Amino acid sequence: xxxxxxxxxxxxxxxxxxNMENLNESVVTINKCLQEVNRNNLDTEILSQMWESYLRxxxxxxxxxxxxxxxx
Amino acid sequence: MKRYSIAPSxxxxxxxxxxxxxxxxxxxxxxxxxxxxxxxxxxxxIDKNISRGNAIINDRLIPIIKDYSVESKKVxxxxxxxxxxxxxxANVELNSYEDPINLNTELNTITNARNNLFxxxxxxxxxxxxxxxxxxxxxxxxxxxxxxxxxxxxxxxxEEETPTWSTEQSKVQQQQQQQLLQQQRQIQSSSTPQLHKRxxxxxxxxxxxxxxYDSNDSLGIQNPPSLTAIDSSNSPIKxxxxxGKVQTIRQSLDSYxxxxxxxxxxxxxxxxxxxxxxxxxxxxxxxxxxxxxxxPEPPVLQSELGNYPSSSSSSHRSTSKSQEPIDAARxxxxxxxxxxxxxxxxxxxxxxxKSRENTVQRFPTTPKFAERLSGGGSSARAGDRANxxxxxxxxxxxxxxxxxxxxxxxxxxxxxxxxxxxxxxxGLLDNIPIPELEPVDSRKRFDESVENSAHKRSRLLDxxxxxDNVFLDNVSNKSAGSTIYHSLTQKETNQSRDNTNHSHQSQxxxxxxxxxDVISRIANRSATSPAAAAAAAAHExxxxxxxxxxxxxxxxxxxxxxxxxxxxxxNTENTGDLGPLQQRWRNINGKx
Numbered sequence: 101x102x103x104x105x106x107x108x109x110x111x112x113x114x115x116x117x118x119n120m121e122n123l124n125e126s127v128v129t130i131n132k133c134l135q136e137v138n139r140n141n142l143d144t145e146i147l148s149q150m151w152e153s154y155l156r157x158x159x160x161x162x163x164x165x166x167x168x169x170x171x172x
Numbered sequence: 173m174k175r176y177s178i179a180p181s182x183x184x185x186x187x188x189x190x191x192x193x194x195x196x197x198x199x200x201x202x203x204x205x206x207x208x209x210x211x212x213x214x215x216x217x218i219d220k221n222i223s224r225g226n227a228i229i230n231d232r233l234i235p236i237i238k239d240y241s242v243e244s245k246k247v248x249x250x251x252x253x254x255x256x257x258x259x260x261x262a263n264v265e266l267n268s269y270e271d272p273i274n275l276n277t278e279l280n281t282i283t284n285a286r287n288n289l290f291x292x293x294x295x296x297x298x299x300x301x302x303x304x305x306x307x308x309x310x311x312x313x314x315x316x317x318x319x320x321x322x323x324x325x326x327x328x329x330x331e332e333e334t335p336t337w338s339t340e341q342s343k344v345q346q347q348q349q350q351q352l353l354q355q356q357r358q359i360q361s362s363s364t365p366q367l368h369k370r371x372x373x374x375x376x377x378x379x380x381x382x383x384x385y386d387s388n389d390s391l392g393i394q395n396p397p398s399l400t401a402i403d404s405s406n407s408p409i410k411x412x413x414x415x416g417k418v419q420t421i422r423q424s425l426d427s428y429x430x431x432x433x434x435x436x437x438x439x440x441x442x443x444x445x446x447x448x449x450x451x452x453x454x455x456x457x458x459x460x461x462x463x464x465x466x467x468p469e470p471p472v473l474q475s476e477l478g479n480y481p482s483s484s485s486s487s488h489r490s491t492s493k494s495q496e497p498i499d500a501a502r503x504x505x506x507x508x509x510x511x512x513x514x515x516x517x518x519x520x521x522x523x524x525x526k527s528r529e530n531t532v533q534r535f536p537t538t539p540k541f542a543e544r545l546s547g548g549g550s551s552a553r554a555g556d557r558a559n560x561x562x563x564x565x566x567x568x569x570x571x572x573x574x575x576x577x578x579x580x581x582x583x584x585x586x587x588x589x590x591x592x593x594x595x596x597x598x599g600l601l602d603n604i605p606i607p608e609l610e611p612v613d614s615r616k617r618f619d620e621s622v623e624n625s626a627h628k629r630s631r632l633l634d635x636x637x638x639x640d641n642v643f644l645d646n647v648s649n650k651s652a653g654s655t656i657y658h659s660l661t662q663k664e665t666n667q668s669r670d671n672t673n674h675s676h677q678s679q680x681x682x683x684x685x686x687x688x689d690v691i692s693r694i695a696n697r698s699a700t701s702p703a704a705a706a707a708a709a710a711h712e713x714x715x716x717x718x719x720x721x722x723x724x725x726x727x728x729x730x731x732x733x734x735x736x737x738x739x740x741x742x743n744t745e746n747t748g749d750l751g752p753l754q755q756r757w758r759n760i761n762g763k764x
Contacts, residue, residue: 105208112215119222
């Protein structure tokens with residue numbers, strides 16, 4: 101009561117704290133969702149890496165054996 | 173909810189402005205006021221920004237992430253085949269899993285101390301059961317770190333990756349080394365764990381071998397420090413069929429995304445599996461040979477009641493005494509079932525004879541019509557299937573309906589009579605023992621009984637068409653196997669000329685009957701003159717004629733090509749046109 105500013109600031113701070121708490125929960129939720137997504141995409145990523153390695157190997161082998169042809 | 177509040181309760185901001193009393197006080201107070209207001213504004217800004225951020229996250233990000241997860245699942249659904257394709261081509265099994273980082277080892281004291289601060293909060297909040305379980309299990313075991321190498325489907329390349337390491341232990345140690353480096357990197361990067369991305373993962377390079385060691389260049393292949401042994405069997409969450417290579421794709425929060433590349437089971441323990449395979453093959457072949465065919469065998473028609481080849485209860489059936497219980501068994505579905513069920517069990521032990529028994533018992537009362545025709549039960553079954561469409565109806569559903577009882581038949585009286593219905597309906601599930609033609613009444617009873625029988629059978633049977641079946645004989649004929657000749661014109665002629673001989677016949681006469689009549693008449697009336705016979709034939713039924721004209725009339729009647737007028741004409745005019753047939757009848761007459 102002594103310092104009206106202080107009261108206002110305290111009130112604001114409490115609001116800020118509440119909002120931060122909500123924000124934290126939201127971020128955790130997003131984190132979980134993203135983690136789930138990543139877990140589900142693991143196989144897709146493995147597949148993409150396999151394809152990439154295959155392409156690279158094929159490219160290398162074709163160049164090595166001299167069979168690489170120019171694009172149409 | 174009470175929580176620890178960090179809001180200052182009563183603290184005041186310390187001001188470093190020094191103000192003296194008097195004039196300075198006023199200035200100080202103004203300054204203070206200004207500052208207080210500024211603080212309030214700042215706090216308001218903060219609050220506003222936080223709430224705005226909160227709103228953005230809740231309103232936009234989460235739905236987008238959820239849509240993304242749905243779409244990425246669709247992507248995987250479409251592309252998942254290729255992973256299987258690669259697995260098959262290399263004959264390996266790729267299992268991806270999340271491996272939680274377990275840092276509670278004696279080696280990672282410093283890193284643990286720092287990481288635990290970061291990870292504990294995450295561990296408390298995360299719900300992933302996988303990680304929690306493994307945090308509990310692997311506290312004293314350090315999970316293997318991963319080489320930051322690409323997952324390679326071909327096992328050959330796996331061996332090439334670590335040319336210097338021949339043992340799994342060394343590989344594991346190398347992984348541990350990298351894990352240490354990872355953690356240090358983790359600490360250095362930021363306070364919050366981030367997704368680790370290999371820098372060279374997406375760069376197109378031509379030399380796979382060269383690329384393989386790129387990410388390791390910084391780490392180097394160093395001598396492994398003395399680390400504790402890793403129990404890799406506990407770490408993977410997903411079950412690994414056989415020990416194989418484990419590669420880490422990335423690090424996510426506090427777990428590693430790993431892929432275990434393991435050869436498929438066919439490669440493991442080849443000696444044992446060969447034996448097993450042989451045994452399996454042998455047993456499967458034996459089972460195939462001995463087991464009953466997939467399609468149930470068609471019912472074996474039996475001519476006699478007692479001719480059952482069954483062995484177990486054959487003592488009853490072979491004798492005539494047993495016919496009564498057999499009949500009862502035939503007509504009572506319960507008894508039939510009791511007969512079936514033990515046979516069915518024996519059937520699984522697979523003897524073809526018993527399977528035959530089963531089929532025999534399933535249709536015990538169907539006569540061995542096919543045997544008589546084709547001369548054998550086994551061959552008859554095939555013949556039956558081909559020849560009897562009715563039977564086919566049952567054959568397809570027999571396997572499923574094996575437990576279903578044959579329809580209840582109420583034709584007990586039929587067995588005593590010389591029935592002839594089976595001649596017409598060999599495929600019916602009727603309890604007709606003898607393939608003889610039936611009188612009309614019994615046949616009607618048959619229809620009723622079949623219609624009233626089990627619906628599962630009745631839907632197969634279409635007894636209502638029997639009346640429309642032109643091949644079925646509605647008239648009782650004493651001679652078995654005789655063909656019935658239907659003639660519409662004959663009906664008319666019969667109506668015009670019918671005498672006592674034809675009066676009892678409704679619409680048609682069998683050809684044999686016609687011949688019988690003719691021959692009998694010829695034999696009886698050898699004395700009558702041809703002229704008188706011809707004249708009589710013109711007006712009366714052909715039964716009165718005895719000469720060739722009469723025969724001619726009869727033939728024409730059978731062929732149903734004559735009108736009344738023409739036959740009369742023919743009788744008088746075409747007597748000499750028969751030719752050899754006339755000669756034949758003259759011979760008969762002469763003989764008579």
